[in-house]
Amino acid sequence: MDVLTKQELEYLEQELKRKANEIEKDAVGAQWSEHCSYKSSKKYLHLLPTKGKHVIVGPGYDAGVLDVGDGYVLTVHIESHNHPSAIEPFGGAATGVGGVIRDIMSMGTRPIAVLDALRFAPIVEEGNHSVAKSEWLFKNVVKGIADYGNCIGIPTVGGEIEFDPSFQDYCLVDVAAIGFGRKIDIITNDAEADDIIILAGGPTGRDGIRGASFASKTLEEDNRSAVQIPDPFLEKLLLEATMEAVKRGCLKCIKDLGGGGLSCCLSETSDNLGRGFDIELTKIHTRESHMTPNELMISESQERMLYITSKPKLSILQSILEKYGIKYSIIGTVQRHQNLVIRHSGKVVMQMPSHLVAHAPLADRVAKRPHYIDKMKRIKRPIQPSNLGKVLLSLLADPTIASKRWVYQQYDHEVGIRTVIKPGSSNAAVMRLDNGKFVSVKLDGNSKQCYLDPYQGTLGSLSEGFRNIICSGADPIGVVDHLQFASPEEPEIYWTFIQAINAIIDYCKFMEVPVVGGKVSFYNETARGPIKPSPVIGTLGLVENQRYLMQMALSANESIFIVGYTQPEMGGSEYYEYFHKITGGKVPVVNLEVDRQNMNAVLNLIKMGLVSCAHDCSKGGFAVALSEMAMSGSIGFKVQLDAIPTSCKQIDELLFSETHSRYIIATKDPKSVYETLSSNGVRFAEIGKTVPAHIEFIKGNRQTIRLSLKQLEAKFYLLERILHP
Amino acid sequence: MAARIGIAVFPGSNCDRDVHHILNNIIGIEADFIWHTKDRINGYDAMIIPGGFAFGDRLRPGIIAAHSPIMNEVRRIAKDGLPVLGICNGFQILVESGLLPGALMMNDSLRFVCRWTNVQVTNNKTPFTSEFSPKQIFGIPVAHGDGRYVADSKILKELKKKNQIVLRYASDNPNGSTDLIAGICNEESNVMGMMPHPERASESILSVDRSRNNISSNNNNNNNDAVTIFKSLVSNLKQKAIA
Numbered sequence: 001m002d003v004l005t006k007q008e009l010e011y012l013e014q015e016l017k018r019k020a021n022e023i024e025k026d027a028v029g030a031q032w033s034e035h036c037s038y039k040s041s042k043k044y045l046h047l048l049p050t051k052g053k054h055v056i057v058g059p060g061y062d063a064g065v066l067d068v069g070d071g072y073v074l075t076v077h078i079e080s081h082n083h084p085s086a087i088e089p090f091g092g093a094a095t096g097v098g099g100v101i102r103d104i105m106s107m108g109t110r111p112i113a114v115l116d117a118l119r120f121a122p123i124v125e126e127g128n129h130s131v132a133k134s135e136w137l138f139k140n141v142v143k144g145i146a147d148y149g150n151c152i153g154i155p156t157v158g159g160e161i162e163f164d165p166s167f168q169d170y171c172l173v174d175v176a177a178i179g180f181g182r183k184i185d186i187i188t189n190d191a192e193a194d195d196i197i198i199l200a201g202g203p204t205g206r207d208g209i210r211g212a213s214f215a216s217k218t219l220e221e222d223n224r225s226a227v228q229i230p231d232p233f234l235e236k237l238l239l240e241a242t243m244e245a246v247k248r249g250c251l252k253c254i255k256d257l258g259g260g261g262l263s264c265c266l267s268e269t270s271d272n273l274g275r276g277f278d279i280e281l282t283k284i285h286t287r288e289s290h291m292t293p294n295e296l297m298i299s300e301s302q303e304r305m306l307y308i309t310s311k312p313k314l315s316i317l318q319s320i321l322e323k324y325g326i327k328y329s330i331i332g333t334v335q336r337h338q339n340l341v342i343r344h345s346g347k348v349v350m351q352m353p354s355h356l357v358a359h360a361p362l363a364d365r366v367a368k369r370p371h372y373i374d375k376m377k378r379i380k381r382p383i384q385p386s387n388l389g390k391v392l393l394s395l396l397a398d399p400t401i402a403s404k405r406w407v408y409q410q411y412d413h414e415v416g417i418r419t420v421i422k423p424g425s426s427n428a429a430v431m432r433l434d435n436g437k438f439v440s441v442k443l444d445g446n447s448k449q450c451y452l453d454p455y456q457g458t459l460g461s462l463s464e465g466f467r468n469i470i471c472s473g474a475d476p477i478g479v480v481d482h483l484q485f486a487s488p489e490e491p492e493i494y495w496t497f498i499q500a501i502n503a504i505i506d507y508c509k510f511m512e513v514p515v516v517g518g519k520v521s522f523y524n525e526t527a528r529g530p531i532k533p534s535p536v537i538g539t540l541g542l543v544e545n546q547r548y549l550m551q552m553a554l555s556a557n558e559s560i561f562i563v564g565y566t567q568p569e570m571g572g573s574e575y576y577e578y579f580h581k582i583t584g585g586k587v588p589v590v591n592l593e594v595d596r597q598n599m600n601a602v603l604n605l606i607k608m609g610l611v612s613c614a615h616d617c618s619k620g621g622f623a624v625a626l627s628e629m630a631m632s633g634s635i636g637f638k639v640q641l642d643a644i645p646t647s648c649k650q651i652d653e654l655l656f657s658e659t660h661s662r663y664i665i666a667t668k669d670p671k672s673v674y675e676t677l678s679s680n681g682v683r684f685a686e687i688g689k690t691v692p693a694h695i696e697f698i699k700g701n702r703q704t705i706r707l708s709l710k711q712l713e714a715k716f717y718l719l720e721r722i723l724h725p
Numbered sequence: 726m727a728a729r730i731g732i733a734v735f736p737g738s739n740c741d742r743d744v745h746h747i748l749n750n751i752i753g754i755e756a757d758f759i760w761h762t763k764d765r766i767n768g769y770d771a772m773i774i775p776g777g778f779a780f781g782d783r784l785r786p787g788i789i790a791a792h793s794p795i796m797n798e799v800r801r802i803a804k805d806g807l808p809v810l811g812i813c814n815g816f817q818i819l820v821e822s823g824l825l826p827g828a829l830m831m832n833d834s835l836r837f838v839c840r841w842t843n844v845q846v847t848n849n850k851t852p853f854t855s856e857f858s859p860k861q862i863f864g865i866p867v868a869h870g871d872g873r874y875v876a877d878s879k880i881l882k883e884l885k886k887k888n889q890i891v892l893r894y895a896s897d898n899p900n901g902s903t904d905l906i907a908g909i910c911n912e913e914s915n916v917m918g919m920m921p922h923p924e925r926a927s928e929s930i931l932s933v934d935r936s937r938n939n940i941s942s943n944n945n946n947n948n949n950d951a952v953t954i955f956k957s958l959v960s961n962l963k964q965k966a967i968a
Contacts, residue, residue, distance in 0.1 A: 143836075146836075146837050147837075150778070150837055150839075150868075150870070151737070151778045151781060151782070152739070153739025153740070153777055153778070231781075232778075232781065233736075233737055233778065233780065233781025233782075233783070234781075236736070236737055236739070236778070236781070237736055237737075240736075323760075324736060325736065408839075409838055409839055409840050410836050410837045410838070410839070411837075411839060412837070412839045412868045413839055414839065414866055414868060414922070414925050414931075415739055415740060415743070415776075415868065415925075416742075416743065417743045417746065417747075417924065417925055417928075417931060419931075420930055420931065432930065546930070724834065724836075
């Protein structure tokens with residue numbers, strides 16, 4: 001398998017002024033893969049706003065670092081493991097969790113939470129029969145995440161799951177991790193000549209060979225040898241050893257080994273430090289004998305860390321690694337020059353400037369607006385069903401909307417005793433920090449809307465992320481993004497990528513919230529075709545005061561308000577896609593000014609202590625959001641649809657449109673809420689009250705929908721009945 | 726001298742720091758981590774074996790940890806009549822060490838389960854439950870893959886006869902345990918193992934959740950009652966010190 005393109009090889013040899021040998025081609029090929037080099041995306045990624053008042057370290061390192069005050073920092077990172085998970089869902093998902101956790105450790109912080117955004121083809125067909133292949137992928141991805149996170153003792157606290165036919169025979173597995181630590185412990189990565197380079201953790205074997213290159217091609221056949229084998233117990237030992245070593249000040253540099261193996265790890269670290277390395281490959285502890293230099297350089301065996309320490313501190317580090325029974329090898333030293341010198345039994349097998357290896361020549365990609373975009377906008381509006389209660393029940397059972405209890409109860413989401421707001425009860429997960437503040441975090445994406453309009457779809461995912469954070473009582477402080485597309489060599493795909501990244505730039509600049517990390521994953525396609533564009537947005541918020549903590553559960557004697565203006569924006573809605581099986585229509589448009597106004601108004605009410613619960617309208621629209629609040633609190637409601645500010649002419653559109661920037665809040669003090677919102681100049685209305693056991697939507701003096709909570713719950717919790725009868 | 730509690734730490738323990746926080750910062754008793762290779766323990770008035778995945782649950786949960794040097798000391802401490810509490814994986818380790826009877830098998834769902842449930846105190850005469858009122862029911866989370874308590878009829882009969890069943894699941898059976906058993910003690914009642922996690926339910930901030938998805942409805946107000954496990958232990962240590 002040639003991993004370098006002809007042009008890349010020419011460039012490499014021109015720079016080297018000589019022929020590259022086979023080992024060099026393999027090692028550089030791993031680093032220059034799309035997965036590691038970002039060669040198709042880099043020139044756009046530079047345009048993201050990355051500075052802000054909380055930012056200490058922006059994108060580019062293993063994880064972004066945010067200052068949360070009192071000498072503490074948060075770290076955050078997101079990655080995907082799509083190709084491996086599509087072939088071997090258990091191992092692929094588990095090693096995905098492992099990889100992102102090591103990125104957090106590499107900054108010198110302890111991981112305190114993991115979140116996952118998962119995408120599969122539908123697992124349920126008409127009549128509630130499960131669909132074998134996607135159900136197999138789904139169940140095993142969940143089990144892989146659970147086994148790894150549970151064993152290592154880091155809570156999996158949230159995420160999201162979307163089902164869409166474009167993921168047939170495939171899946172997207174995005175994992176984000178949050179770390180917490182002291183500012184003074186942040187590993188700044190500096191090293192001097194003669195410092196010692198140590199490879200610690202799992203022995204290097206032939207698993208995951210060319211994994212990064214494999215992830216940089218479309219998925220055409222099963223390549224199991226490119227999938228790595230997870231060992232969460234070893235990772236747990238590495239975690240504790242790393243934390244102890246950080247505390248004792250014996251690490252100058254930490255870097256985890258991930259995609260591209262040692263080749264990427266060494267070249268990136270050496271380039272970052274501005275210092276060359278002299279490495280002896282035969283020192284590496286291996287799982288198998290007779291591994292070739294190529295294999296040693298590009299193996300992606302898991303649970304490995306690179307440490308750099310000084311000579312005087314070496315014995316401390318060794319004693320810590322030995323305490324935890326972690327195998328390690330001293331593989332080389334830091335040099336005065338800036339070259340990567342790799343030896344095998346003393347003989348130099350690779351020698352070139354680290355900078356050259358770490359920086360692939362950028363690929364020039366062509367973008368072209370796809371034809372389908374305009375065609376899809378013009379579709380015939382479906383006839384409004386006569387029984388809208390049935391529609392609501394059907395949407396509550398839509399696996400994208402339905403309760404994910406079956407999933408999150410398999411994840412230990414409480415270990416570490418920081419999880420204050422737990423999965424299923426709020427819009428975002430909330431973890432307590434040691435300084436009395438709380439971090440709120442959520443992942444959001446919407447492949448259906450991003451397919452129809454990648455720019456507005458991505459804006460929408462950001463708006464949804466911000467709304468989720470706001471509804472937990474937090475101020476947004478940072479964003480991470482994971483941009484997942486099919487082949488960038490396809491101009492129409494590349495165009496969707498540019499649209500998505502422009503949306504992130506525009507939204508984050510407008511909201512003045514920095515992008516602190518991210519990842520790009522291309523070539524997400526199978527023989528069946530490309531996936532829909534799937535940017536996933538991770539939003540982080542800071543809750544400054546325990547009094548602001550907010551959940552979605554309604555309770556007795558509360559008045560219900562809606563904030564925002566509902567428009568007939570049905571494109572990519574679950575109502576169109578899941579209920580009517582229609583792909584097309586106008587995707588919800590985010591008005592940035594309105595989005596910010598509504599956000600500030602709701603957060604203001606929360607901080608004033610006027611709100612008893614809050615939830616945002618997203619997938620399934622207003623009717624689903626309010627039903628979720630009712631089920632969460634085990635109480636009903638009675639609301640008047642005529643009061644809702646809207647331009648919708650049809651009731652189904654009013655109920656199920658996914659217009660952004662909308663919030664539902666409940667209060668025991670409607671007068672003050674009314675006055676405060678009026679003075680903020682936002683569109684809003686008081687629409688009803690909580691009542692026992694039933695939900696009612698009323699239009700004029702007619703009951704549009706009347707259902708019991710029991711009926712709602714029977715549908716909302718359908719997933720667990722289907723998955724384990 | 727003030728009472729001290731030792732927390733055994735094995736490679737793969739992951740609730741050790743949580744228990745340490747509750748004891749030191751919430752209860753206000755000194756507690757230290759003790760690494761599993763320690764073969765001599767002095768100066769501790771009670772031991773806690775915390776939850777987690779000691780040795781990665783290899784072979785089967787608890788079996789390798791049961792052969793760690795520290796467990797010889799835990800056996801000696803137990804024999805001396807000092808309190809020993811095993812939580813979750815700690816319960817599995819105590820069973821594998823022979824300090825408690827029976828076995829903990831894979832959940833009947835065949836899946837890991839993490840959620841809140843209710844347990845009832847069925848013996849409030851142990852050093853870990855003495856501050857509970859008789860038959861008190863309280864909310865507490867479980868998080869385990871192998872928590873189904875199993876014992877043969879002879880052992881079960883003995884357990885009942887000697888009042889060794891300390892805690893029973895009270896609203897449902899999250900793992901299929903025989904007789905709803907959530908926690909048992911030895912004959913002398915100074916060694917107790919329990920699957921649910923009291924350290925996760927010892928602060929009101931950790932149970933502020935309004936949602937019925939997580940907290941069972943009949944216990945919405947006082948969901949940090951599980952702290953009474955640690956309070957009972959500490960009050961027993963203090964009484965002993967006075968006596």
